Amino acid sequence: MISRRRKFEERFFKVLMLGSTVVVIGSLLVILGTVVVKSLPALRFSMLVQTPKGGYYLGKEGGILNAILGSLYLAGGATLLAVVLSLPVVLYLNLYAKKASAFATVARFALDVMWGIPSIVYGAFGFVVMMSLGLRASLLAGVITVALLEIPIMARAMDEVVRLVPRPLLDASVSLGATRFETAIKVAARQALPGIVTAVLIAFGRGIGDAASVLFTAGFTDNVPTSLLRPAATLPLAIFFQLGSPVLEVRERAYASAAILTLIVLAISLVSRVLVRKYGRHTIR
Amino acid sequence: MAFLTGVPALLVLLMLLGLLGKSRPILALHSFPSLLFGTVWRPLKGQFGFLPFLAGTLGVTLTAMVIAVPVSLLTAVYLSEYAPRRVREFTKPVVDLLAGIPSVIYGVWGVLMVVPFVGHVVAPFFGAYSSGYCVLSGGIVLAIMVFPTIIHVALEVFGSVPQDLRDTSLALGATRWETVKHVVLRKGLTGIIASVVLGLSRAFGETIAVLMVVGNVAKVPGSVFDGAYPLPALIANNYGEMMSVPLYDAALMLAALVLLLVVLVFNAGARYVLVKAERKAE
Numbered sequence: 001m002i003s004r005r006r007k008f009e010e011r012f013f014k015v016l017m018l019g020s021t022v023v024v025i026g027s028l029l030v031i032l033g034t035v036v037v038k039s040l041p042a043l044r045f046s047m048l049v050q051t052p053k054g055g056y057y058l059g060k061e062g063g064i065l066n067a068i069l070g071s072l073y074l075a076g077g078a079t080l081l082a083v084v085l086s087l088p089v090v091l092y093l094n095l096y097a098k099k100a101s102a103f104a105t106v107a108r109f110a111l112d113v114m115w116g117i118p119s120i121v122y123g124a125f126g127f128v129v130m131m132s133l134g135l136r137a138s139l140l141a142g143v144i145t146v147a148l149l150e151i152p153i154m155a156r157a158m159d160e161v162v163r164l165v166p167r168p169l170l171d172a173s174v175s176l177g178a179t180r181f182e183t184a185i186k187v188a189a190r191q192a193l194p195g196i197v198t199a200v201l202i203a204f205g206r207g208i209g210d211a212a213s214v215l216f217t218a219g220f221t222d223n224v225p226t227s228l229l230r231p232a233a234t235l236p237l238a239i240f241f242q243l244g245s246p247v248l249e250v251r252e253r254a255y256a257s258a259a260i261l262t263l264i265v266l267a268i269s270l271v272s273r274v275l276v277r278k279y280g281r282h283t284i285r
Numbered sequence: 286m287a288f289l290t291g292v293p294a295l296l297v298l299l300m301l302l303g304l305l306g307k308s309r310p311i312l313a314l315h316s317f318p319s320l321l322f323g324t325v326w327r328p329l330k331g332q333f334g335f336l337p338f339l340a341g342t343l344g345v346t347l348t349a350m351v352i353a354v355p356v357s358l359l360t361a362v363y364l365s366e367y368a369p370r371r372v373r374e375f376t377k378p379v380v381d382l383l384a385g386i387p388s389v390i391y392g393v394w395g396v397l398m399v400v401p402f403v404g405h406v407v408a409p410f411f412g413a414y415s416s417g418y419c420v421l422s423g424g425i426v427l428a429i430m431v432f433p434t435i436i437h438v439a440l441e442v443f444g445s446v447p448q449d450l451r452d453t454s455l456a457l458g459a460t461r462w463e464t465v466k467h468v469v470l471r472k473g474l475t476g477i478i479a480s481v482v483l484g485l486s487r488a489f490g491e492t493i494a495v496l497m498v499v500g501n502v503a504k505v506p507g508s509v510f511d512g513a514y515p516l517p518a519l520i521a522n523n524y525g526e527m528m529s530v531p532l533y534d535a536a537l538m539l540a541a542l543v544l545l546l547v548v549l550v551f552n553a554g555a556r557y558v559l560v561k562a563e564r565k566a567e
Contacts, residue, residue, distance in 0.1 A: 002460060010460045017363035020356040024436070025376060027429045028383050031394045038397055085289060092286040103290070109556060110294035116483065116552035117545060118490020120517045121300070124541035127524070128303045148296065155293075202385070209387025212492035212517065216524050236389040240493060243393060258393045262386065269385055273378070 032262065039259030042252035048260070052222045057242075059249035064257050067238035069224045071261075074139060074232055075208035078146035079154075082203055085147070086155040087196070091184040094162045095170065108159070114152035120212040122149045127216040139225045139232040142218030146207045154203035161195025162188055194279040201272040205265050211236035235261045300545060308539035311532050320539065326503050333536040335543070340505040341420075341513030345495055346488045348424025348509055349431060353488075354481055356428070357435035364436070365443035366451075366465055384433035392497035395426040400498055408510050415510035418500035423513065426494050431484040438483055438559070442476030443469055445562070476562050479555040486551035490544055492517035516540050 002010075050063030089107070097104035126145030135141050165188050173183040189196065211234070219231030220241070235257060242254035311320070311333060323334025364373050403425070404417025415421075446469050454464040470477065500512025501522065520537050527533040 006460055006463070010462045013359075013462045013465075014367065017359045017367060020359035021363050021368075021372075021376065023356055024360050024383070024432050025379050027432070028379050028386075030398070031386065031390065031429075034394050034397050035390060085292070088286045089290045089292070092290045096286065097290070103287075105560075106294055107290045109553075109560070110297055112556045113297055113549060113552045114293050116486050116548055117297075117300070118487075118492065118517060118548060120490060120492040120520055121304075121541050121545045121548070124520060124538060125300045125303055128307050128538065132303075152293070205385050209385075209389070211387070211389045212521055215521055236387055236493065239389050239393060240497070243396065243497070255393065255397075258390055262390055265385055265387060266382070269382060 035255065035258050035262055038252075038255040042249070042256040043259060044256075047253065047256060051224060056222075057245060057247075057250055059247045064233075064235070064238050064253070064260070066222055066224050067233040067235045067257070068260065070139075070218070070221075070232035071208050071235040073225060074142050074146060074214065074218060074234055075204050077139070077143035077228075078150055078207045079200060079204045081143060081147040082150040082154050082207075083200055086151050086158060086199075087189070090155055090158040090162050091188060093159060094165070095180060095184045095188060111152045111155050111159075114148075115156060117152075118212070119149055119210050120215075122146075123213040123216045126213065130217060136229075137217055137219030137231050138229050139218060140228040142214045142232060142234070143228070145213050145217045146210060149210060149213050150203040150207050153206050154199050157199030157202055158192070158196050161192040161199070164195075165191045194276045197275055197279075198272045201268050201275075205268045208268075209236060209261065209265055211240060235264075297549070301542070301549075304538050304542040304545060308535050308542050311535035311539055314532070320536075321543075324505070328530050328533045328536065331532060333532070335516070335540065337503045337505050338514055338516045338519050338540070339543075341499070342489060342515040342517070344420045344506050344509070344513050345423040345427060345499060345515050346485060348420055349427035349488045350481070350485055352424060352428035353431045353435060353484060357432050357480075357484070358439055358477065360432070361436045361439035361443060362465055362469070365440055366461065366469065380433045380436050383429070384437075388430065388491060388494040389497075391426050391430055391494040395422060395494060395498035399425050403510075411510075413508065413510045416500065416512070418498060418512055419510050420499065420506050420513045421509040423495045423499035423515070424509065426498055427488045427491055430491060430494060431488050434487050435480045435484040438480035439473075439477060442473040442480060442559075442562070445476070446472045475558050479558045479562075482551050482555040486548045486555075489551070490517055490548055492521050496521055516544055520544075 047063040048068065049065055051066045052064070053060060053062035056062035093104050093107060122145055126141060126148070130137070130141045169191065170183055170187060173187045174180065178186070214234050214237065218234055220233050220237055221231045222233070225232040239254050239257045239261065242250050242257060245251055315333070320333055321335050321339065323332070324336045325332045325334045326337060364376055368376070399422045400417035403419060403422045404415050407421065408415035450468050450472065451464055454468045455461070459467065495515055496518035499515060499518065501514045501518055502512035503514045506513040520540050523533070523537060527537050
């Protein structure tokens with residue numbers, strides 16, 4: 001027999017757990033709901049296709065095309081750089097290094113530790129590097145800093161999927177006379193492709209949404225960046241600056257900009273889910 | 286490829302050295318403890334006391350953890366031990382989305398909802414006055430931001446507890462909750478601590494969202510309804526003028542170095558525990 005007290009304890013904790021889960025799911029809904037509702041008064045198509053005109057920050061005409069394009073360039077460049085640096089690392093860890101080698105353990109550990117470093121520290125470090133190279137706040141400095149931030153996110157996510165490539169598949173490739181490099185590129189990377197693409201998209205989403213790392217390094221401008229050495233506006237900073245304005249219209253545009261950024265991030269996450277579902281079928285299990 | 290693989294470890298070292306190098310001018314003039322525990326922050330007079338900012342960071346982080354730890358762990362237990370498959374499959378993407386929302390969006394939401402709620406509802410309820418831009422608001426926003434980190438790691442930890450152990454406990458007549466309490470939580474204890482530490486270090490360095498709702502008052506906060514000024518916010522807010530005041534840039538780089546050191550220690554510790562637990566499970 002289960003005593004009444006034990007039964008009560010069981011129920012009590014079950015209610016608490018359900019409540020907590022509702023809080024977690026509810027937070028997401030409330031955050032998205034608030035941003036969408038608040039963005040409606042100011043959300044205009046013109047915001048997407050115009051750069052800030054004179055008096056924009058006092059409530060006059062214009063849009064945030066500078067920040068949208070700036071963010072896409074910045075996150076795009078950073079993601080490209082991060083892929084070039086992460087993919088070889090992940091393939092090396094899984095195909096070349098021995099499973100329990102000290103080097104592989106240290107490398108994975110370093111990636112884990114990097115994952116935990118706050119973006120403001122990346123920002124400060126990026127600034128230090130920028131100063132010592134004599135660079136100014138620019139798209140290039142932003143790209144490098146955000147790439148540093150993205151590498152651990154991307155590499156860890158890639159590692160998780162490349163690790164799952166079945167050993168016999170790799171052995172079969174090698175026994176057919178393929179070199180280890182060919183096996184890495186043509187078998188392991190292709191087999192894990194959906195997961196790799198997801199990893200890239202997750203990192204891109206992080207990169208496009210991060211404010212603290214670009215604050216020091218990318219600068220801000222009302223123009224669409226035309227060169228790597230010019231400053232670039234970014235969406236998170238555009239939101240941040242507009243929100244600090246005493247003018248109501250400008251604050252409302254901050255909400256609208258927030259909705260645009262949220263939509264971009266949600267779209268990326270949706271695309272990655274669809275891709276996995278679509279291309280996941282072609283992998284050999 | 287081997288060289289590239291060594292790069293992350295080198296980078297961490299390089300960051301430490303770079304920030305240390307830039308903060309040397311101020312360390313040459315003042316001792317490290319006197320900077321950490323100094324209470325006066327007047328850059329123009331050359332006084333750089335970090336205590337108000339450390340206290341602000343600790344206050345906001347602890348408030349966040351008090352909210353986030355129970356909620357995240359209970360959710361993780363529910364998802365791993367109780368939830369039907371469909372609920373689990375619905376909730377996991379929700380947690381992922383929560384992790385993917387940019388911090389500036391959390392900040393906007395905090396300004397729109399949390400700040401008025403704390404200022405107009407919570408503080409008056411406790412008979413306190415607050416503008417709403419305070420430690421509690423920062424803590425609430427941060428708590429939601431660390432839900433995904435804790436839930437994610439905790440789910441992995443619970444998943445590594447062998448099913449046989451649960452079955453044995455249930456077969457002996459324990460209720461589900463008793464099984465969780467005596468078997469799952471006990472077996473996964475070190476992993477759970479690691480998940481909490483990872484959440485903590487994530488909260489510790491969060492910048493923009495906190496900066497937007499916490500008030501940025503450079504004083505040691507006396508209660509959760511007081512404004513505070515966390516370390517990351519200090520760095521972010523002052524990058525503009527730091528080049529024009531002597532030693533200011535060194536002071537801010539020292540602040541970044543302190544953040545990096547704390548987070549490195551937390552992360553290294555938590556990861557070490559998790560890697561060890563994983564080895565054991567294999």
